[in-house]
Amino acid sequence: MSSFKKFAAVCLAAQLAFAGAASADDMMASRLGAVLGQERAALSVVPDARMAQLTSLPPASARGIPTEPVVIYDDNFLASLPAASGDDQWKCLAEALYFEARGESVRGLFAVGEVILNRVDNAAYPRSLCGVVNQGTGRRYACQFSYTCDGKSKAVHEQGAWERVGKVAKILLDGTPRDLTGGATHFHTHAVSPSWSRRFTRTATIGAHLFYREPVRTASN
Incomplete structure (x- = not known):
């Protein structure tokens, strides 16, 4: 094989390798974007319910607070x-x-x-x-x-x-x-x-x- 043909083959292999790497990167970016999109969609629904769960208090009876009128005979x-x-x-x-x-x-x-x-x-x-x-x-x-x-x-x-x-x-x-x-x-x-x-x-x-x-x-x- 002539030197020119060898050089052309090396260049072609490099281009193919670069294209493959770029394709893998694109695939990874696409998958990451899909995951992030799902997370954003979930977060757009969850916050109100999650916030209510975090800020709501248990019933008074569960916190040891009397639910009946408290009377002091005085x-x-x-x-x-x-x-x-x-x-x-x-x-x-x-x-x-x-x-x-x-x-x-x-x-x-x-x-x-x-x-x-x-x-x-x-x-x-x-x-x-x-x-x-x-x-x-x-x-x-x-x-x-x-x-x-x-x-x-x-x-x-x-x-x-x-x-x-x-x-x-x-x-x-x-x-x-x-x-x-x-x-x-x-x-x-x-x-x-x-x-x-x-x-x-x-x-x-x-x-x-x-x-x-x-x-x-x-x-x-």
Whole structure:
């Protein structure tokens, strides 16, 4: 082979090698571009969901945060709350607390309120707060809460006491746990001893009141 032919062959081989390398580079670049395109497409959809996952908080219960109203049985706690108001059911509960227990401690007020709410949940009593509070009203010695049939005025004269019991009534209606009286449905003061107190189970003594749970009624009793 002549020197010229050898030179031409070398040049051709170099061109082919360069073309092959360029083709491989193009293929690699094409594949890399495809991968990057897929990543961009994924990122265009994911950020909102991913950000929500990263910034959302677990449920309050999973973080040890109480989901029920937190109550401190203390006058300072009540004083820190805004004035309360509500519908007729709130008013009936507040009035019962005012006339039956306004001189009691905060714990004592809540305890009396528990009895009223426990009766609402008991099938043996009316299904509303006003129904429970006014049961037997108008029949002397037959009313369930003495202030509704003692013949005395029902006017509220102590505004501070009214605001206090109103706050307690609202907290109870908001669903705070009833854990003071052991499910009591009755109470009386130390000054009296009604006949039913000898048949019912005493569950608590708080302030001036003793609390009792009525036995479960069955078809045989």
